[in-house]
Amino acid sequence: MLHKHAKFVDVSFKGLLWLCIGATLTTTTLVVVILGTEAYHFFSLVPITEFLFGTHWEPLIEPRSFGVLPLVCGTGMIVLGSIAFALPIGLGIATYLSEFAPNWVRSTIKPTLEILAGIPTVVYGYFALTFITPILRSLFPETEIFNAASGAIVVGIMILPMISSLCDDAFRGLPSSLREGGYALGATPYEVVTRVVLPAAGGRIGAAVILAVSRAIGETMAVTLAAGASPNLTANPFESIQTMTAYIVQVSLGDTPVGGVEYLTCFAVAGLLFTITFIMNVIGSQLLLKTQWQSRS
Amino acid sequence: MNQEAPILKTEGLKISYGSTPAINGISIEIRPNRVTAVIGPSGCGKSTLLRTFNRMNDFIPNIKTEGQVWFRGQNMFHPKVDPVNIRKHVGMVFQRPNPFPKSIYKNITWGPTIHSYAGNLDELVEKSLKRAALWDEVKSRLHDSAFDLSGGQQQRLCIARTIAMNPDVILMDEPCSALDPKATARIEDLIGELRSRYTIVIVTHNMQQAARISDETLFLYEGNLIESGKTKALFTNPTKQQTEDYITGRFG
Numbered sequence: 001m002l003h004k005h006a007k008f009v010d011v012s013f014k015g016l017l018w019l020c021i022g023a024t025l026t027t028t029t030l031v032v033v034i035l036g037t038e039a040y041h042f043f044s045l046v047p048i049t050e051f052l053f054g055t056h057w058e059p060l061i062e063p064r065s066f067g068v069l070p071l072v073c074g075t076g077m078i079v080l081g082s083i084a085f086a087l088p089i090g091l092g093i094a095t096y097l098s099e100f101a102p103n104w105v106r107s108t109i110k111p112t113l114e115i116l117a118g119i120p121t122v123v124y125g126y127f128a129l130t131f132i133t134p135i136l137r138s139l140f141p142e143t144e145i146f147n148a149a150s151g152a153i154v155v156g157i158m159i160l161p162m163i164s165s166l167c168d169d170a171f172r173g174l175p176s177s178l179r180e181g182g183y184a185l186g187a188t189p190y191e192v193v194t195r196v197v198l199p200a201a202g203g204r205i206g207a208a209v210i211l212a213v214s215r216a217i218g219e220t221m222a223v224t225l226a227a228g229a230s231p232n233l234t235a236n237p238f239e240s241i242q243t244m245t246a247y248i249v250q251v252s253l254g255d256t257p258v259g260g261v262e263y264l265t266c267f268a269v270a271g272l273l274f275t276i277t278f279i280m281n282v283i284g285s286q287l288l289l290k291t292q293w294q295s296r297s
Numbered sequence: 298m299n300q301e302a303p304i305l306k307t308e309g310l311k312i313s314y315g316s317t318p319a320i321n322g323i324s325i326e327i328r329p330n331r332v333t334a335v336i337g338p339s340g341c342g343k344s345t346l347l348r349t350f351n352r353m354n355d356f357i358p359n360i361k362t363e364g365q366v367w368f369r370g371q372n373m374f375h376p377k378v379d380p381v382n383i384r385k386h387v388g389m390v391f392q393r394p395n396p397f398p399k400s401i402y403k404n405i406t407w408g409p410t411i412h413s414y415a416g417n418l419d420e421l422v423e424k425s426l427k428r429a430a431l432w433d434e435v436k437s438r439l440h441d442s443a444f445d446l447s448g449g450q451q452q453r454l455c456i457a458r459t460i461a462m463n464p465d466v467i468l469m470d471e472p473c474s475a476l477d478p479k480a481t482a483r484i485e486d487l488i489g490e491l492r493s494r495y496t497i498v499i500v501t502h503n504m505q506q507a508a509r510i511s512d513e514t515l516f517l518y519e520g521n522l523i524e525s526g527k528t529k530a531l532f533t534n535p536t537k538q539q540t541e542d543y544i545t546g547r548f549g
Contacts, residue, residue, distance in 0.1 A: 102358075177395040181455070184351060185408035185462055186385035195411065200398045 035274060038267035045261050051268060057231040057242075059265045060256070070231035071269060074148065074241035078223055079216045081152025081237060082159055083209060089156075090163030091198075091205070097164070098171035099193055110165075117161040125225030128154035133226065140238055146228025149237035154222050159212040166208035170201040203287055210284035214277045220245035244273045302370075304329040304466060304496050305350055309364035312345055314357065319345045321520040322364065327513075329465075332488060332497045334511035334528065336504060338548065341517040343500045347468050349373075350498065351387040352380035369465070385412065388459035389468040393475045394451035396443035396458070401426075401435050404443050404454055408462045421461055428494075429457035430487050449480025453487065460491075467491065469499040473506065485510050504544055508532050516540050 043051070046066045054067015093113070097106050133150045137143045143150075174197060182192040198205075220243075228240035229250055242250075251266045303326035312320040320342045327333050335343040348354045349366055352373065366373040373383060396404050405422045406414075414421065422439065426432040431453040435446070443454055452472055459467055469488075473481040488497060488510050501507050507514055508528060515525040516539075524531060524540045535541045542548055 175395070177391055177393060178397065180353065180356075180389075180391060181395040181397065181458075182407075183356070184353065184384055184389035184391075185411075185458065186381050186383075187408070187411055188381055191411050195407070196397060 032274075035267055035271050038264055039271040042261065042264035042268040045264070046268075055233050057247075059262050060251075060254075064261070066265065066268075068244075068269065068272065070233040071242060071244045071247055072272075073233050073235075074227065074231065075217055075243040075245070075273075077148045077235070077237060077241060078152050078155055078219070078227065078243055079213050081149065082155035082216045083213060085153055085156030086160045086163050086212065087209060090160050090208075091167055093160075093164040094167035094171055095193055095197075098168050099189070099197065110168075113161040113164060116157070121158065121219065121221040122225070124154050124158055125222035128222060128226035136238070143238040144228070144240045146226065146230070146240040147238045148227050148241045151223040151227030151241075151243075152237065154226055155216050155219050158219065158222065159215050162215060163208050163212050166211065167201070167205055170204035170208065171197055173204070174200050203290065207284050207287035210280050210287065214280035214284065217273065217277050217280070218245065220249060224249050244269050248273075301328060303327055303367075304369060305498070306367040307346075307349070307364060308366075310346070310349065310366060311361075311363040312342070312349065312354070313361050315359045319520055323517075323520075323522045325515060325522060325525060327496065327498060329496045330493065331512040332492050332499060332510055333513045333515065334507035335498065335500045335515045335517060336502070336507045336543075337517035337523075338543070339502065340519075342520045343517050344470055346517065347470055347498060347500045348389075350466065350468055351384050351389050353384075353389065355380055385462060386464050387466040387468060388462055388464035389470065390452070390455050390459055390472045392471045394448055394455050396446075396451050396454050399443060400440045401443050401446070401454060402439040404458050405461045408458060412462075425457040425461040426454075428460050428491070429453045430483065430490070431457055447480070449476050449483055452476060452480070452484060456484075456487065456491075460495075464495065466496045466498065469497065471500055471502065473501075473503070481506075504532075504546075516543065518543070 051066050051068050053069065054065060055069050056065040056067045057070045058065045093109070097109060101109070128150045132153050133143070133145065133147065136147065136149055137145075178196055178200060179192050182196040187195070223243050224246040227243065227246065229242050229246055230240040231242040231247070232239055234241065247269055248266055251262070256263050256266075305327040306325070308324045310320055310323045311318070323346065335346060337343050345354065349362065350368070350373075354360050354362065362374065368383060368387065371378065397407060399407070402422055405425050406418050409418070409421060423432060423436075426435060431450060434450060435441075435454075438445075443451060446454060452475075456467070456472075473484050476484065485506065488499065491497060492512075499507075499511065511528045513526065514528045514531045516523045516531065516537075518539055524535060524537045531540065532544055535544060
C-alpha cells in the first residue's frame with residue numbers, strides 16, 4: 001500500500017516537472033512561430049532585399065520606405081559604444097578583484113556590482129537623460145538632447161556587471177600554478193597579468209563580450225529614453241538615432257492599426273533582432289564551453 | 298668566489314602561517330653545484346623551506362618569516378631586495394607540470410623575453426631544450442601547444458623554461474610526484490646531468506629518489522632540522538634515531 005502511494009507521488013511529481021518544461025518549450029515555440037508567420041506576411045508585401053539593404057526607414061508616413069539599415073546602424077552604435085565603454089573598465093575591475101584585491105574588498109565590490117545589475121532599466125534611461133546627457137552637452141555643445149553616445153554609455157554601465165563578473169570567473173578559473181610559473185621566472189605582477197592571465201583567459205573574455213553584445217542589442221528601455229526615435233543612418237554619436245528595439249516600442253505604443261504593413265514591420269524587425277541575438281548567444285555559449293580551462297598532466 | 302662557500306644559507310629561520318608554526322629555527326648551508334635533497338614526512342615544512350629560497354612564500358597571506366636567509370652572501374629579506382630579482386637567479390620547478398598555454402617555443406622564450414634577452418632566441422630555445430633532454434622529442438614541433446606533450450615531457454619543458462633564464466639555483470618541489478616511473482627516471486637522469494652547471498635543491502617524499510640523485514640530504518621533521526650531511530652517510534649511517542626510523546620506513 002505504502003509502496004503504491006510512493007509510486008503515485010513519484011509519477012505525479014515527474015509529470016509536474018514535465019509540465020513546467022512543456023510550458024517553457026510551448027511558449028518559446030509559439031513566439032518563434034508567430035514571429036516567423038508575421039514576418040513572412042511582411043516579406044510578401046516588401047521584398048526582403050529592400051528591407052535588409054535599404055538605407056531609409058520611414059514605415060509609418062507616406063511615402064513609406066522599409067530599409068532597416070538605419071535601425072541596424074543605431075543598434076550597432078549602441079553596441080560598439082557600450083562595449084568600448086564597458087570592456088576596459090570591466091577587465092580592470094575583474095583583474096583587480098581576482099588578482100590583487102584583499103578578501104574584504106572583493107566581498108564588498110562583488111555584491112555592489114550585482115546591485116547595479118538589479119536596477120530597473122527605465123531608471124537607467126532616466127539617469128542617462130538627466131545626468132549623462134547634460135554632461136555630454138556641456139563637453140560637446142553640438143550634442144542633441146537625444147543622442148547615441150548617452151545611450152551607449154548607459155548601456156555600457158548596464159553590461160558592466162556582466163562583463164566584470166564573467167571575466168572575474170574566467171581569471172579565477174585559471175589554476176594558480178600558472179601564475180606561480182610566471183612569478184618563478186622573475187615576472188612582476190603586471191607581467192603575470194598581461195602575459196599569462198589575460199592571454200590564457202582570452203577565449204572566455206571573448207565569450208563574455210559576445211554575451212554582453214547580445215544583451216546590449218536587446219536593451220530597450222534605456223536606449224529608447226536616451227537615444228531617441230529618429231532612424232538616421234549616421235556615424236555621429238551626438239545625433240539622435242533609433243535602435244531596432246526602440247522602433248518596436250514606438251509601434252507598440254502608437255495607434256498603429258493591427259494587420260497593416262506598418263504593424264507587420266514590427267515583426268520583421270523583431271525577427272531580425274531575434275536572429276542576431278540568437279546567433280550571438282550560440283557563439284557565446286560555444287566559446288564558453290570550448291575554452292573551459294583544461295590542462296593535461 | 299670560493300667553490301665551497303654556501304650559495305644559500307639560513308640562520309635561525311622561523312616561519313609560521315598565522316599562529317601555526319611551520320619552521321622552528323633552521324640553520325643550514327647549501328653548497329653550489331650539488332644536488333641537495335630535502336626529505337621528511339608530509340607537513341614537516343620542506344616545501345615551505347624551499348619556497349623561502351625564491352621568496353614564493355611572499356604570496357601567502359599571514360605568513361611570518363623570521364631569521365636570516367642569504368643568497369650568495371646577500372640578505373634575501375633585506376627591505377631593498379626585490380624578490381623579482383631573486384627569482385631571476387633562483388628558478389623553480391613545481392609539483393605538477395605547469396607550462397603556459399602557449400607553444401613549446403614560447404614557453405621557453407617567455408621568461409627571457411620579459412627580461413629583454415638580447416641574444417638569439419632560436420639558439421636559446423635549442424640550448425635550453427637540449428639541456429633539459431627534450432630537444433630530440435620536440436625539435437620538429439616547437440610551435441605546437443605545450444599541452445600536446447605528455448606529463449613527463451611537460452615537466453622537462455618546465456625545467457627547460459627555468460634553464461633558459463640561466464639561473465644559479467634550481468628549486469624542485471617534488472617534481473616527479475605527478476609522473477609515472479618511466480618519466481620519473483628520465484627526470485632523475487636529467488637532474489644528474491644538470492648538477493655540473495646548477496645548484497639543485499629538491500624536495501621529495503621519495504627516500505629512494507633522494508638516495509639515488511642527491512649529494513647532500515636534509516631531514517626535516519615537524520619544522521625542525523633533525524639531521525643533515527652527505528647523502529651516503531645519512532642513509533647508511535644516520536646519527537639520530539628519528540632519521541633512522543624515517544629512512545627505514547618506520548614512520549612517514
